[in-house]
Amino acid sequence: MAAKETGGGLDPEDWDSFRAEAHAMLEAAIEQMQGARDGRVWTPLPETQKAALDTPMPREGQGIAAVRQGCEALLPYGVGNTHPRFFGWVHGTGTPGNMIAEIAAAAMNANLGGRDHGANYVERQVIAWCREMMGFPDAASGLIVSGTSMATIVALKAARDSALGGAARTAGIGAAQLVGYCSRETHACVARAFDLLGLGSDALRLVPVDAAFRMRTDALCAAMAKDRAAGLQPFVIVGTAGTVNMGAIDPLDRLAEIAGEESLWFHVDGAFGAMGMTSPRLRPLLRGLERADSLAFDFHKWMHVNYDAGCVLIRSEEDHRRAFAARPDYLEGATRGIAAGDRWAVDYGPELSRGFRALKVWASFVEHGVDRFGALVERNCAQAAYLGRLVEAAPEAELLAPVALNICCFRVLRAGDDEAALEALNAEIVLRLQEAGIAAPSTTRINGQLAIRVNITNHRTSERDLDLLFEAILREVRA
Numbered sequence: 001m002a003a004k005e006t007g008g009g010l011d012p013e014d015w016d017s018f019r020a021e022a023h024a025m026l027e028a029a030i031e032q033m034q035g036a037r038d039g040r041v042w043t044p045l046p047e048t049q050k051a052a053l054d055t056p057m058p059r060e061g062q063g064i065a066a067v068r069q070g071c072e073a074l075l076p077y078g079v080g081n082t083h084p085r086f087f088g089w090v091h092g093t094g095t096p097g098n099m100i101a102e103i104a105a106a107a108m109n110a111n112l113g114g115r116d117h118g119a120n121y122v123e124r125q126v127i128a129w130c131r132e133m134m135g136f137p138d139a140a141s142g143l144i145v146s147g148t149s150m151a152t153i154v155a156l157k158a159a160r161d162s163a164l165g166g167a168a169r170t171a172g173i174g175a176a177q178l179v180g181y182c183s184r185e186t187h188a189c190v191a192r193a194f195d196l197l198g199l200g201s202d203a204l205r206l207v208p209v210d211a212a213f214r215m216r217t218d219a220l221c222a223a224m225a226k227d228r229a230a231g232l233q234p235f236v237i238v239g240t241a242g243t244v245n246m247g248a249i250d251p252l253d254r255l256a257e258i259a260g261e262e263s264l265w266f267h268v269d270g271a272f273g274a275m276g277m278t279s280p281r282l283r284p285l286l287r288g289l290e291r292a293d294s295l296a297f298d299f300h301k302w303m304h305v306n307y308d309a310g311c312v313l314i315r316s317e318e319d320h321r322r323a324f325a326a327r328p329d330y331l332e333g334a335t336r337g338i339a340a341g342d343r344w345a346v347d348y349g350p351e352l353s354r355g356f357r358a359l360k361v362w363a364s365f366v367e368h369g370v371d372r373f374g375a376l377v378e379r380n381c382a383q384a385a386y387l388g389r390l391v392e393a394a395p396e397a398e399l400l401a402p403v404a405l406n407i408c409c410f411r412v413l414r415a416g417d418d419e420a421a422l423e424a425l426n427a428e429i430v431l432r433l434q435e436a437g438i439a440a441p442s443t444t445r446i447n448g449q450l451a452i453r454v455n456i457t458n459h460r461t462s463e464r465d466l467d468l469l470f471e472a473i474l475r476e477v478r479a
Contacts, residue, residue, distance in 0.1 A: 012064065021068045026099070032075045033082070033096045037460055040437025042080035049073065080440050084460035085469060088434075088442035090244065090272050092304040093458050101363035102306065105356040112144075113352040114331065114344030123345070123358035129365055130311055134270075134277055134297075135290030141317040143349045144309060144358045148271040149189040151296030151312035154349050156180075156193045156236065158294065158314055158323040159265035163235035166322060173198055179227050181205045182238035183215035185245055187269055190238050212402055213248035215239065217258060224262060236265040241286055242273020245444050245453070247384075247405035249273060252288030259293075268292040271310075272457060273405060275302035278374035282381065282405075293319075299361050301457055302380075303373055309357045312349075321347050380406045380456040387454060387466045394470075396477050400446040409444065409451040412477045423450040429476045439469045 012018035081091035110119035127142035145151050161168050164176055178199055182190050184206040191201040205227070208219045224234050237259045239250040252268060259266035268274070268289050274297035276282035277289065289295065295313045299305035314320040325347035327333075334340050346352045388403040391410040401409045411426045426443065430452055433439045444453045454469070 018064055021064045025068045025071060026103075028072045028075060029099060030096065033094075033099070036082040036093070037084055039083075040080075041083040041085050041440045042434055042437060043076055045077045049077070081458075082460075083440075084458055084462065084465045085439040086458060087454040087456060087469070088440045090301050090455050090457050092298075092301045092307075093460055094300075094306040095304050095364065095367075095459075097363060097367045098306040098360045101360040105359045108356060110356045111352075112354040112356060112358065113346045114333075114341065115338050116341035117338070119356050119359070120341060120345070122356075122362050124343070126358045126361050126365070127311075127313075129370075130313060133370060134274060134295060134313060136295070136313050136315060139317055140313055140315050141320045141343070141348060142311060142313040143345060144311055144354075144361065145349065145351075146308045146357075147300065147310035148187070148269065148296045148298050149192065149310075150349075151310050152189050152267075152269065153193045153196055154312045154324075155267050155294035155296055155314060156190075157197055158316075158319050159236045159267060160197055160199065161323040162265060162316075162319045163233070169323075169326075177203075177232045178235045179203045179205060179232045180236040180238060181207055181220055181223060181234070182269075183207050183209050183213075183240060183243070183250055185209055185213050185215075185243040185248060186238060186240050187244050187271065190269060209248070212404065213243060213246055215250040215255070217251060217254050220255075220258065234262065234264055236267055237262075238267045238269060239288070239292070240273070241268055241270035241276070241289055242405055244271075245407070245446065246401040246409050247273065247403075247407040247455075249285055249404065252286060253291070254288070256288045256291035265293045266291065267294045268296070270295055270297040272298060272301040275373065275377055276405070278370050279378045280374070281378055282374075299364070302377055303361075303364060304376075304459055305361050305364050309361050324348055324350065376459050377406075380458065380461065383456050383461060383463060383466060384408045384454070386463055387456075387470065390466070390470050394474065396474060400449055400451045406456045408454045408456075409446050410454075411449065411451050412473060414477060419449075425477070426450050426452055429473055432476060433469075433472055436472075438472050439465075441469070 080086045082093050108119060110117060112119050112123055123144055126144060130142060131138065131140050143154060163178060164173060180203065182204060191204050194204045195201045205223050207215050207223060210216050227234055237255055239252045239255040241249050256266050270289065274289065274295060276286050293315045297311055299309040299311065300307045345354055384403050384406045387408045388399060391397045391399050397410050397412050399410050411422065412429065414425060417425060427450060430441055430443050433441060441452050441454045444451050
């Protein structure tokens with residue numbers, strides 16, 4: 001009779017002690033989220049803790065208590081995006097409710113590459129809600145991914161293969177000279193996708209923009225005509241719903257018409273701006289998004305799902321599947337058992353091993369409802385406009401771009417300063433605010449001039465936070 005095995009695995013030897021440590025960690029995490037509005041925005045990790053993390057690889061375990069203590073010690077030293085005065089980059093703030101979903105996802109430890117299990121049905125429900133939210137047809141396919149960068153690669157892979165046919169998957173792009181088009185304000189993830197897909201970033205044409213930083217369709221048409229005359233093959237137009245610098249929205253409806261007339265794929269980068277579709281007031285600004293062949297957007301920005309979670313929607317399920325489906329023998333499906341189930345995610349993207357990101361997205365939809373997110377999007381846009389008015393009313397400051405959505409770009413002025421001195425002044429003010437923990441704006445360049453960039457993608461921000469920010473900026477100038 002075989003001896004019964006005991007120990008030697010990775011489960012706790014004392015479940016009660018483990019439970020106590022887990023409860024202590026949950027309490028610490030809740031305390032951190034409950035106090036997110038208080039104190040400093042950003043606090044650098046102390047040198048002592050940096051040194052404590054620089055240790056030899058452990059040969060023997062130190063137990064769950066050491067894990068809990070190490071995790072708890074890190075809590076105050078995030079990038080700061082949970083704080084209401086984090087304005088630097090387009091980061092969502094996360095929600096306390098997502099912690100519950102993350103606990104359940106960790107306990108299930110599901111791989112959503114395929115097969116027939118409950119987690120996959122949750123992802124399919126989330127994709128169905130996203131189709132409805134974005135105005136896509138019921139037959140469209142989709143995938144939950146790490147973020148818009150990965151979603152863009154998936155979408156443009158489908159666009160590339162649609163243009164070249166299935167042979168490109170095995171033979172490569174060969175002598176094909178594909179070119180695509182986006183505005184010069186488009187996020188760099190599009191050029192990176194061209195690089196990764198073997199097209200080369202030089203094949204992406206950066207189209208000039210108008211005074212409102214929207215793609216000029218006359219320049220687009222001229223660029224396509226020039227490329228066709230040179231024997232090149234246009235295959236995709238990328239419209240942006242919310243440019244990263246100032247939140248501009250390209251003329252999506254007109255871009256959809258041009259793509260149709262030219263028989264090109266129309267992709268929309270809606271990383272944060274696509275969530276404007278949840279707002280009755282902002283939705284008209286995005287007219288044409290629902291006509292896209294593909295759409296990439298994030299949940300971890302304006303929907304405040306905890307990092308990371310993004311989505312790609314593709315109008316043609318057939319084009320989507322054809323770009324990725326290729327299962328080896330060990331992934332053969334079945335009509336019964338665990339290997340059953342249709343539309344395995346591995347047939348629609350590059351990953352077989354995929355975590356249960358969809359659960360926290362599902363939890364956010366269920367806990368708050370889409371109308372709540374729409375109201376918060378509207379509020380952030382109103383707050384950006386409010387800050388724009390503060391800038392316009394101050395003689396020491398000037399707007400450098402229109403406030404299109406939720407981003408306000410401006411600079412401060414000081415009598416007697418030339419351009420170099422003004423650039424140094426504005427850059428120094430941003431650093432001082434960050435280091436003091438008062439607020440966390442960032443910088444960018446607008447028409448060559450250094451701007452203080454204030455992005456508001458934060459459900460905790462109030463107008464008082466913007467008053468505190470601008471008062472601190474003016475104090476620095478006057479000092």
